[in-house]
Amino acid sequence: MKQTGREASNSSCAPESLLAAAPGQGQASVLYPDPVIASRDPAISPGSLKLDLYASAVTLEHLGGRGVLEGSYVEVRNGLSCGEWFGAFDSKNRFQYAHSDPRFQETLSYYTGDRFRARLDELRYLAPVEPVRIVAHCDLRNNAYFQFAPDSAGRLYPRVCLSDSSLTKGAYYSDDAAVTIHELQHATTTDLYTGGKRSEQLNQFYYDEAGALNEAVSDFVALVALAPAVPENFDPRQFSRWALDKFTPGFRGTRGANRCPEYDSRFGSRCGGFPGLSSEANTVSYVYPDGLGWPYADNFTGADKVRQAFNLYPAKEEIHNTGLLVTGALFDLYETLKLSHGERLAEGLVMKAVLEAIRHLPRPTAANRSPVTFRGFAATLLEWGPAVGLSREDLDAAERIFTERGLVGGRMLEAGWAQRGEGTPESPGVRIEDLPQILKSWLGTPDAIPQGIETGRNNKLDPGEVVALWFDLRNVSEVTAGGILLKVTSLDPDAVSFLGYEANPGFVAPEETQIFYSKINGTAATAALTSGLYPIATSNSYFKTVPEFRSRPVTPVWIKVSPTAVRGQVVTLRVEAMPSNGSAAIVEFPITIN
Amino acid sequence: MRTRALILSFVIATALWRFTRPVSPGPLSEVAPAPSNPPAYLPARPFEAKASAQAVATATPAAVGSRGLTWEGLQAKYGKGLRAEFGKGGRLASLRGVPGGVPGSADFSPDDPDEVIRRAREILVDARQLLGLQDSLPVEISATKTNPASAQVFFQEHSEGLQLAPQGKIVVDLGPKGELVGLDSDYVPDVRPAKAAVLAAEEAVRRALAALPEPLRQAKVEGGARLIWLAGRDARLAYEFFVEGRQVVVDAENGRILWLRDRRES
Ligand SMILES: [Zn+2]
Numbered sequence: 133m134k135q136t137g138r139e140a141s142n143s144s145c146a147p148e149s150l151l152a153a154a155p156g157q158g159q160a161s162v163l164y165p166d167p168v169i170a171s172r173d174p175a176i177s178p179g180s181l182k183l184d185l186y187a188s189a190v191t192l193e194h195l196g197g198r199g200v201l202e203g204s205y206v207e208v209r210n211g212l213s214c215g216e217w218f219g220a221f222d223s224k225n226r227f228q229y230a231h232s233d234p235r236f237q238e239t240l241s242y243y244t245g246d247r248f249r250a251r252l253d254e255l256r257y258l259a260p261v262e263p264v265r266i267v268a269h270c271d272l273r274n275n276a277y278f279q280f281a282p283d284s285a286g287r288l289y290p291r292v293c294l295s296d297s298s299l300t301k302g303a304y305y306s307d308d309a310a311v312t313i314h315e316l317q318h319a320t321t322t323d324l325y326t327g328g329k330r331s332e333q334l335n336q337f338y339y340d341e342a343g344a345l346n347e348a349v350s351d352f353v354a355l356v357a358l359a360p361a362v363p364e365n366f367d368p369r370q371f372s373r374w375a376l377d378k379f380t381p382g383f384r385g386t387r388g389a390n391r392c393p394e395y396d397s398r399f400g401s402r403c404g405g406f407p408g409l410s411s412e413a414n415t416v417s418y419v420y421p422d423g424l425g426w427p428y429a430d431n432f433t434g435a436d437k438v439r440q441a442f443n444l445y446p447a448k449e450e451i452h453n454t455g456l457l458v459t460g461a462l463f464d465l466y467e468t469l470k471l472s473h474g475e476r477l478a479e480g481l482v483m484k485a486v487l488e489a490i491r492h493l494p495r496p497t498a499a500n501r502s503p504v505t506f507r508g509f510a511a512t513l514l515e516w517g518p519a520v521g522l523s524r525e526d527l528d529a530a531e532r533i534f535t536e537r538g539l540v541g542g543r544m545l546e547a548g549w550a551q552r553g554e555g556t557p558e559s560p561g562v563r564i565e566d567l568p569q570i571l572k573s574w575l576g577t578p579d580a581i582p583q584g585i586e587t588g589r590n591n592k593l594d595p596g597e598v599v600a601l602w603f604d605l606r607n608v609s610e611v612t613a614g615g616i617l618l619k620v621t622s623l624d625p626d627a628v629s630f631l632g633y634e635a636n637p638g639f640v641a642p643e644e645t646q647i648f649y650s651k652i653n654g655t656a657a658t659a660a661l662t663s664g665l666y667p668i669a670t671s672n673s674y675f676k677t678v679p680e681f682r683s684r685p686v687t688p689v690w691i692k693v694s695p696t697a698v699r700g701q702v703v704t705l706r707v708e709a710m711p712s713n714g715s716a717a718i719v720e721f722p723i724t725i726n
Numbered sequence: 727m728r729t730r731a732l733i734l735s736f737v738i739a740t741a742l743w744r745f746t747r748p749v750s751p752g753p754l755s756e757v758a759p760a761p762s763n764p765p766a767y768l769p770a771r772p773f774e775a776k777a778s779a780q781a782v783a784t785a786t787p788a789a790v791g792s793r794g795l796t797w798e799g800l801q802a803k804y805g806k807g808l809r810a811e812f813g814k815g816g817r818l819a820s821l822r823g824v825p826g827g828v829p830g831s832a833d834f835s836p837d838d839p840d841e842v843i844r845r846a847r848e849i850l851v852d853a854r855q856l857l858g859l860q861d862s863l864p865v866e867i868s869a870t871k872t873n874p875a876s877a878q879v880f881f882q883e884h885s886e887g888l889q890l891a892p893q894g895k896i897v898v899d900l901g902p903k904g905e906l907v908g909l910d911s912d913y914v915p916d917v918r919p920a921k922a923a924v925l926a927a928e929e930a931v932r933r934a935l936a937a938l939p940e941p942l943r944q945a946k947v948e949g950g951a952r953l954i955w956l957a958g959r960d961a962r963l964a965y966e967f968f969v970e971g972r973q974v975v976v977d978a979e980n981g982r983i984l985w986l987r988d989r990r991e992s
Contacts, residue, residue: 327869327880495910
């Protein structure tokens with residue numbers, strides 16, 4: 133294996149030629165699962181000089197016998213210092229380093245990844261079967277991710293990248309086992325759903341419930357895998373108490389599996405307001421669909437935190453955020469099964485139930501480009517639970533928990549729930565972005581935006597323009613609509629048609645495309661959020677449910693107006709809105725060509 | 727002040743946990759060999775064949791040479807409880823059954839790749855008319871997943887010897903006894919031949935980089951596989967590249983960007 137960019141003199145990198153060493157086991161020093169738990173000190177920070185005091189000795193398993201961190205389940209490389217070659221090397225497999233040594237993080241990544249993937253194998257859900265490459269100290273980009281990446285021959289292989297923080301010295305994502313497991317689970321989820329070694333994902337649109345489920349499963353699996361390591365006075369439902377909590381100065385990005393967010397007025401009393409939604413009482417419950425879109429971490433001060441969360445948190449539809457309630461439902465199930473089966477058996481049962489359900493989720497077709505929904509996943513898990521050993525009592529518990537979370541049963545949206553909303557003064561019913569500077573930066577292919585500033589700042593459809601467009605669907609039901617797939621058809625395709633896949637991930641044909649909205653408030657949720665001391669400026673339309681919808685190119689459809697379209701002509705876009713919790717509704721949006 | 731700090735922090739945090747972006751298939755550099763006695767619509771020889779034990783079929787499907795079964799025939803054979811959705815042109819788009827439907831062979835095991843592949847091929851041959859499968863647009867097995875509870879077989883459509891994208895996939899889902907519990911298809915039966923490539927790979931690389939934001943334009947470009955990209959009804963010969971996690975598909979005739987997605991799952 134040839135490495136690139138490695139400093140030959142860098143003593144923290146393995147030699148290019150690896151000699152035979154002892155296979156099997158090795159010794160290591162780790163802070164597991166993260167420095168907070170290892171030290172039992174919630175206030176410990178990446179800059180602490182005491183970290184080494186809390187390291188403990190562990191045994192590494194499944195080593196391949198070349199003296200590097202290469203095993204049957206994972207192999208760990210160093211991105212920054214060794215050009216993605218192996219870093220730690222010891223012919224006797226002794227991987228004991230100080231926290232300040234980059235090989236410390238490599239070693240913890242191996243320990244975490246090997247344990248996690250060995251357990252998947254034990255459960256018969258090891259996917260992909262080949263070892264996953266973990267790149268510790270991957271880069272300086274404040275991120276962690278999984279991808280099937282191409283090797284030098286163009287073959288795709290599973291790769292996890294764990295960055296170093298550029299914001300905080302000594303802060304490494306590879307020091308947080310929750311992050312490592314989260315990313316490794318993406319490899320498993322993606323492989324089970326797509327067959328693997330492909331550039332496909334569970335996610336279909338930028339924001340959809342498939343993508344959110346992908347994130348929820350990764351968070352849940354990390355929580356449940358690490359739960360036995362969490363002492364009693366720490367919250368086992370807090371995800372990433374190190375990286376997401378401590379790496380970005382002035383901001384906590386931590387997520388969790390509790391039934392309400394940290395800023396809920398009754399978070400400290402086990403989310404005592406559950407199930408509830410009230411701006412005045414500062415209560416939000418992670419119940420589908422009204423619990424979608426509320427961030428988890430408490431970054432707010434004052435008495436109106438729920439209102440602040442709505443006003444200040446700009447990514448309500450973002451998939452890590454909307455997945456929270458599924459993470460919570462699965463952790464509820466784990467804790468319930470733990471009472472009857474014990475910790476280890478409950479963990480195995482819930483893991484198997486989740487992973488088996490992923491195998492049976494529907495795949496995209498032209499009729500539905502994003503068919504996976506939270507409710508569909510819950511139903512699939514219940515259907516396949518018996519095949520992995522869930523008893524009748526276990527299934528009853530699962531059904532009860534999913535029902536509490538709005539993932540099973542509940543009141544459905546009635547036929548005709550959707551109407552045309554207010555939209556914008558320039559284009560009633562819709563919002564049109566036609567400003568060329570914005571569109572070019574969003575699309576990445578400037579040539580695709582023909583218009584200049586003359587017509588490109590009136591938020592209307594002008595002949596010859598390419599624009600991004602959102603539909604202001606209004607929900608006249610009491611029930612909030614969740615997981616809404618929009619099938620959009622141009623009834624005047626000679627005048628307005630849809631751009632291809634390069635812009636519309638839901639492209640079906642020039643006259644048809646699809647897109648996904650996370651939720652649209654019903655009238656009951658609107659009342660709960662707009663009354664009392666701390667009214668929120670929201671309403672029962674898409675634009676008022678997700679006010680920042682237009683700040684990113686994640687939920688528009690991209691439209692091309694024919695240069696020969698006639699000014700004054702009224703064109704119609706027909707939207708079939710299919711929520712996961714009720715009937716499809718058809719709404720027509722007439723738009724006048726300017 | 728606090729509001730501004732929060733929004734700024736959020737910008738940093740979302741850079742940190744970047745949203746993942748959508749999906750379409752990429753090329754499969756490892757293509758399974760065809761069965762020793764393939765049905766008519768499976769090619770006699772694989773494209774870029776590479777041995778893969780899991781994909782070797784051992785049986786000759788019963789319906790080779792036939793047109794396959796009607797919907798009623800499929801229900802009669804695989805279970806009256808099957809629910810189907812038909813898409814454009816009346817083609818079968820998806821099927822759902824339940825565990826406990828009509829079993830496969832008596833000794834079927836979802837943990838046996840050979841058995842699983844044999845059963846999946848049988849289903850595809852029976853459903854070939856309903857799916858619209860064409861001899862000129864063969865499907866090949868791209869992956870097989872087995873365990874004691876169930877099995878899934880992933881088929882990929884090819885045109886002119888190249889993988890089709892972003893559509894052209896069929897997934898067959900089998901229960902513990904080989905019962906048909908699911909099938910999803912976005913197989914395309916009418917792909918017009920693509921025009922020949924006129925763009926050299928080097929020029930396609932340049933186009934791919936130009937479509938990315940500035941910091942990525944100096945990055946290493948990987949991949950370069952050729953595939954047939956379906957843009958509406960048009961088949962386009964295309965190059966597929968990867969640049970630091972971004973998948974970029976470039977039209978090999980005119981250099982247009984057909985697809986650009988961040989494939990990193992953060
Ligand atoms: Zn993730």
